[in-house]
Amino acid sequence: MKEIVTIQVGDYANYVGSHFWNFQDELIGLAEDPQADSVYKNHDLNMDVLYRTGETQQGISTYTPRLVSINMRGSLGSMSSRGTLYKDVAPTTSDIFTWTGEVSTQASEPRKKNLFLQRLYEDENLNMVNENNGSSSEDQDKDITECLENEVQFWTDYSKVHFHPQSLYELNGVWTDVEDFDNYGIGRDSFTWASQGEEISERLRFFVEECDHVQGFQFVVDDSGGFSAVASEFLENIVDEYTNTPVMLYAVRGSGSRASPQSRNRKILEELHDAISFSRLSSYCKLIVPVGLPSLSKASKFLHIEDEKHYHSSAVYAAALHSISLPFRMVPVGPTADACSVSGAVDFHGLIQMLSGQGRQNMVSILDVAMPTPALTGGQNAPSLLEHFHPLTPMISEDGEDIQAIEHLTIHGAFTSVEGRRASVCEVKDTVDAAFQRANTRPMFSHLSVALCPLPIPLPFPSIFGNQVGKHGKLMSDQLTNSSSKGSLDVHSIPMAARLRSSSAVLPLLENKLQNLHRYGITRGAAGAELLRSWGFGKEELEEMQEMLSKMVATLCPPQLSSDSD
Template sequence: MKEIMTVQVGDFANFVGSHFWNFQDELLGLAGDPSADSVFKNQDLDMDVLYRTGETHQGIPSYTPRLVSINLRGSLGSMSVRGTLYTEVASTTPDVVTWTGRVSTLASEPYKRNLFLQSLYEEEKLNMLNEIHGSKNVSQSEYEDKDIIECLENGVQFWTDYSKVDYHPRSLYELNGVWADAEEFNNYGIGRDSFAWAAQGEEISDRLRFFVEECDHIQGFQFVVDDSGGFSAVAAEFLENIVDEYVNIPVLLYTVQGSGSHTNLQSRKRSILEDLHDAVSFSRLSSYCKLIVPVGLPTLSKSKASRFLHIEDAKHYHSSAVYAAALHSISLPFRMVPVGPTADASSVSGAVDVHGVIQMLSGQGRQNMVSVLDVAMPAPALTGGQNELSLLEILQPLTPQTTEVVEDMQAIEHLIVHGALASEGHRASVGEVKDAVDSESRCADTSPMFSHLSVALCPLPIPLPFPSIFRNNVGQHGELRGGQITNSSSKGSLDIHSIPMAARLRSSSVVLPFLESKLQNLHRFGIQRGAAGAELLRSWGFGMEELVEMEEMLSKMVAALNPPHLSSDSD
C-alpha cells in the first residue's frame, strides 16, 4: 500500500477538507450498508491510503484520517482540539505551585452543538454502548433531516459545524496566540510575524511525524492551504520543513481561496497590499512543492463551472463543497486498486500515484509546475437527450485568471471520470467511458500533446451535510434533465443521492494570465524604482535580493509556458 498524508492549513482549507472527508466517510458507510446501491460495494478503492486504523481508550477500533489540520485558535466551534474519539476532562483549577495569592479563571462560553452535530453525538453514543455491551439497539433520532439541512444552510460558522468524521487527537492543531476573530490576519507579513517555527514548529512536526512513521510506503503529501492571508506564511514554513525532512516524498499543493476573499471596494493601498500578498504567497509556496494547483474563483456563482449549481458566494460552506468534490475526484487514481488484463470489466482503470501525476504534468517537456484544475459537476451522460452536452467541452476551470482554450502543442492533461452515466438512468462501463473520451478527443479542435485517463464506476456520494446547491434540472443520480431552469429552489442531499463527476489537471499555457499578473505586480509594486509597496515588503521581512529571486522564478514559469516564437536569423 502507498499511503497519502493530508495537510490542511487555514480556515478555508479546512472548510474544503471538511467536505472532502465527509465524502470519504460516506463512501465507507455505503460500502458497509447492505441496502446501498451495489456500485458502492465493490469500489476497487483502497481507503487505507487516506486512513489509519487505531483503537480508543475503551478498546474500540477506530478509523481516522491521516491528517494534520492547522487553524487559528477558536476555529473549531463546538469540537474539542482532541477530536471526538478521545476525551479528557480538563481540571478547572490550575495547579499553581509558585503563586500563593488568589487565582481567577476566565473561560469563554463553549459553543453548543447544532442540530446536525447533536444528532451525530447521540448516534455515536448509542453505537459505543452497543459495542461495549454487545447489543444492537437501533437509534430513533428526534431530529428531522430537513430541519438539520435548514440549520446548516442558515447557520454554518465553522468547518466543524458540518463535519461527520472522527478525528485523531493529533490531527487538530490551533496556533497559539492567534484567535479566529482576528480580522487582520490577512497578509503574508502578519502571518510571518505571528508564527514562529522555533516556538510551535516542533510540535507540528511531531504530529506529522506520528502519522508518516506509521506508513509502509508513503506516496506523497496532499497539502491544502488557504493562501488568501497569513496562513501562506505558516504553510511556507511548514512546507520548508517537510521538504528538508522528507526529501524524496513529493508534495501536491492546492492553494485555495473562497469567493470574495479579497474586498471588492478597495483603496489603492489595500489593492496594492493584496496584489503583493498574492505574488509573494505564490512565489514562496511554489518553491516548496513539485506541483502547485491554484483553486478558487472570485465569484464561483457567476462562473461556467456553476452551470448546474446555485452557489451563494458569501457562504464558504457552499463554494468549499465544489472545490472538495474536485479534489476528491483528482485523488481517486491515487487509491485505485491496480487491475489486471480484464480492465474493461473492472470498476476502475488508470491507477496512478502522486509521483506519477506530478511527473506527468511537470516533468515532461517544458518542466511546468503549475496546473489548472477543471471540473464538470455533474458530468453529462455519454449519450442521450441532455442538450447534446459534451463531456470535454463542459469541463470548466476552477483556477482563477485563466484564458479560454488556446492552441498549445505541449499541453499535458490528466482526466478523471467517475460514476458516468451512459444515458439517463444507466451507468456507463469503464470501456464505454474510454471510448467516449477517445471519440471526443479525436473530434476536438485542439488536443493535448499527452493525455492520461482514469475511470471509476463509483460516483460522488452526496452526504446529508452537503449544501443544497444543485439546480432543479439535476436528477436523483445526477442526471441532467431538459426544461426550464429556475433559481427559486435548490436541491440537496434529500433529493440528490450521487452524481457523476469529471475533473482534470492541465499543464497548459491557459494559466499564463495568472502567472503574468503575479510577475507584473511583484515588479511594479515591489521591485522597480519608487515602487509603492517597497516599504510594505520590507516590513514583511523581505530584502531586495530575495524579491529579485522571486521575480526570476516567476519569469522562468512564464517563459516555460510561452509558446516558442520564430525569429529571423540575423547572423
C-alpha cells in the same frame, strides 16, 4: 500500499477539507451498508491510502484520516482540539503549591452543537425534543439541512468525521479574527517555527512514521492571508525532512473573499501578498494548483452557489479534489481488466511527472470540473464531455491553443445517454477518445482515469444543485431552470469529472503575479518596497522570486518563430 498524508492550513482550507472527508466517510459507510447500491461495495478504492487504523485507550478500534489540520485558536467551534474519540480531562489545580494568593478562573461557555452535530452524536437534548414533538427522521433531516444552510460558522459545524487527537492543531497568538489575519506579513510576524513548529512537526511525524511507503503529501492551504506564511514555514521543514516525498499543493480561497480595494495602498498590499504567497508556496512543492474563483455562481448552470457562503463554494472545490485524488487510491487493474470498476491508477509521483516533467518543465496546473457530468453522448452534433468542463483556477485564458498541453482526466459514476445506466469503464474510454477525435485541438498527452463509483452526497452537503439534477445526478432536460435548489435530501449521488492540465492558459495568472511583484516591490521607487521590508523581505530574496516567476512564464510561452530575414 502507498499512503497519503493530508495537511490543511488555514480556515478556508479546512472548510474544503471538511467536505472532502465527509465524502470519504460517506463512501466507507455505504460500503458497509447492506441496503446501499452495489457500486459502493465494489468500488476498488483502497481507503487505507488516506486513513489509518488505531485504537482508543478503551480498546475501541478507530479508523481516522491521516491528517494534520492547522487553524487559529477558537476555529473549531464546538469540537475539541483532541477530536471526538477521546474525552477531554478537565485540568485541576490541586497540585499547584507555588502560589498562595487568591486564584480566579475565567472560562468561556462551550459552544453549543447545532442540530446536525446533536443528531450525529446522539445528544440527549435532541432526543428529548424528538420524543416530545414526535418528529420523524425525515422531518429531522429537513430541520438539519435548513440549520446548516443558515447557521454554519465553523468548518466543524458540518463535519461528520472522527479525527485523531494528533490531527487538529490550533495556533497560539493574538489573532482571533480571520478577517484581520489577511496578509503574508501578519502571518510571518505572528508565527515562528521555533516556538510552535516542533509540535506541528511531531504531529506530522506521527502519521508518517507509521506508514509503509508514503507516496506524497496532499497539502491544502488557504493562501488568501497570513496562513500562506505559516504554510511556507511548514513546507520548508517538510522539504528538509522528507526530501524524496513529493508535495502536491492546492492553494485555495473562498469566492468573494475579498471586496474591491477601497484604497490604492490596500490594492498594493493585496497584489504583493498574492505574488509573495504564490512565489513562496510554489518553491516548496512539486506541483501547485491555484483554486478559487472570485465568483462561483456562474461556473455551472446546474449549480446554485451563494458566493458569500464558504459552506457552498468549498463543497465544489472539495468534490473536485475528491475526483482528482481517486487515481491515487485505485486498486491496480488485474487480469479481469474488462470487468473492472476502475482504470488508470496512478500515484503522486506518476501524476506529477506527467504534468510537470514531460516536454517543458511546468509545475503549475489548472483544475477544471464538470459537476455533475452530463450523460455520455456519441452523436456528431451533441456537445462532448470535454465541452462541459468549467475552470476552478482563476485568471486563466479562455481561448488560445497549446499544442504542448498535458492533461489528466478523472471520470467516475458516468451515465450512458441511451439506457440511462451507468457507463462501463470501456464506454467512458471510447467516449473520451471519440471526443478528442472530433475536437479541433487536442493536448500533446492525455491520461484518463475511470471509476464506476459516483460522488456520494452526504447529509451535511449544501443545497446547491439546480432542479434539473435528479436523485442520482442525472440531468433532466424536462425541468426548467429556476431559482430553486436541491440538497442531500433530493440528490444522493452525482457523476463527476475533473481535470488537471498543464497549459499556457495559466499564463495570465503567472504574468499578473510577476508584473505586480516587479511594479510594486522591486522597480526603483516601488510603492510597496517599504511594506515588503516590513514583512522581512530583502532585495536579493525578491529578485530570486522574480527570477523564478520569470522562468515559469518563459516555460509556458509559445516558441517564437524566426522571421524570413533572419
